[in-house]
Amino acid sequence: MSVKRTAFWSQTAAGPLFTWLHLPAHAAAPTCGGKLGIVICNPVGHEYTHAHRSLRHLADALAAAGYPTLRFDYLGTGDSDDHMLAPRRIEVWLENIQAQVDWLKSNTAVTAVALVGLRLGATLAALSAGRQTVDYLVLWNPCVKGKRYVREMTSLAKMAAAALSYEQNFIETAGFLLSTETLERLKSIDLTNDVPTGNEKVLIVNPDHVSTDDSYANCLRQQNIAVDVVQGPGYLDMLAEPQDTKVPHAAIGAIVDWLARQGPAGDRADTPSTTRLTLGDRHSFRARAPATQRLQAPRAVRESLVIAGQQRQMFGILTQPERQSAAPCGPLVVLSNSGSVHHVGPNRLYVELSRALAEAGLDCFRYDLSNLGDSCCETSVEENHPYPAGAVANLATVLEHLQTELGYREFILAGLCSGSHLSFHAGLSLPDHPIVESVLINPLTFYWEEGMSLEIPSAYQVNKDAKYYEYAVKSLGNWVRLLKGKVDIAYIVKFTLKLFAQRVREGGKNMLERLAILPPSQLGRDLLRFKQAGRNISFIFSRSDPGHKILVSEAKLIARKMANRDDLSLYFIDDADHTFSKREKRDQLTDRLIRHLRHYAFQHPQPAKQQL
Structure with a gap:
């Protein structure tokens, strides 16, 4: 049996939630499933980004077993509306979980629900069970005491602490924000004092790299709650850097098997052999652009879900300014995956960047290559590889869909890290596509080859x-x-x-190049090909990132000549790391990109460029 994933915006009182419904491919949502349905509760912060791949596999496995399964982003996270510094985050996230449970019961045939949560998502699932009727809980390494979680996040923030120009009312851990209000609310959480009072059955999945702490399980048993405890192998690999993650299939199998013993499912399959992507009825909503140093108040933009390709294998989100006509206006900025991070980007960068660009008047499209993120399925080749062999062909398919189905006539290709590598090679390899510019942000290599490091090629160490x-x-x-x-x-x-x-x-x-004794390097020749094709090329570097040194060492003379003739643009962000994990630096990147590109929408003069 195949699995069908349907993407939609789930409308809630607090705002729209980006949601995937995973079903057996033959099932129709109103009649699908047996008695039991599943709602997956994500972790937050960098753990959300790192665990995305494994939780997608978990949702597919549950759907293949016959369980209708919802996977969603809380408000202020992922592709959902709002931001992390908004008030009442914990209460809002608990309301989000309750709304998704209600949706699942109202829109499928399930009569019982299991919450499956990871890390802080497990904590939220346990708290949610005390507020509504939940039949089963699967708690994967829950944060039992909020004070301990806050200490962990605070320690991470201090390791990367730097002076900021903001009046800071938050901490930033690995690129994600937690407000002081949220931290205080987290400190008040102690699951041993907030035990569900219903008839839930509970599975606790402990990580395999630490000694088992049964105190929470014993606390539940003292309240006559049926509890099973298992060890889930592969926990650390699941939460590794996105390009290094490994799916913990054994732990996922243990969760599916435990649920199978609790509640009947609908028709099931032995394996999900293929995956089909579809869109639900609600595939567009008005989002709020993020408030940055440039914008002190968020403004509305519109986001629409898109599935591209003849086989409908690539998922993305189109962000547009609010305007009377939905017709395209100016070139479309297309953001390709950064490393193996799904389309939200590292530190939620692509979401915030897309909405800020749209607020500035530029349409933007963020998407997943066919082997990454929400496009990835069981038949994907090179799953999770940031430099897949078919990347340029994937991007060509996306551009053709956006051109023929949505009416876009010109494209600006952009991306961070491997996304810049793809934007560079697509600008060279797709002469018949209406590409006007490629914007390369912190490239680590211009010519990736199999066997090279996924972090930084040894030749440039x-x-x-x-x-x-x-x-x-x-x-x-x-x-x-x-x-x-x-x-x-x-x-x-x-x-x-x-x-x-x-x-x-x-x-x-x-x-020797200046004296014409040596021919230009491969990179130098390829930069000239951009000029000959009438396409602009731009670079944005973190000042400390090695990308600029690579450019200079390989093609200094040609890059300098092109920059002097305005055929190449070059900008730097001081004191930023590779993925712009500081909020202030993300805002500076966003502001720089807007000032560089907005002339496409409003014909503003371009800002002054920096010297090579």
């Missing part, structure tokens, strides 16, 4: 190290460590010689 030492010498503490003999001087000397040799080679190569 010296550039990364050079950037590190460039900033390290500005630290008084590092000089103190050097004087105390706590620094490996031999390594520094070795590195310095290696850097010197590389700079000599680059200087010699540039001189």
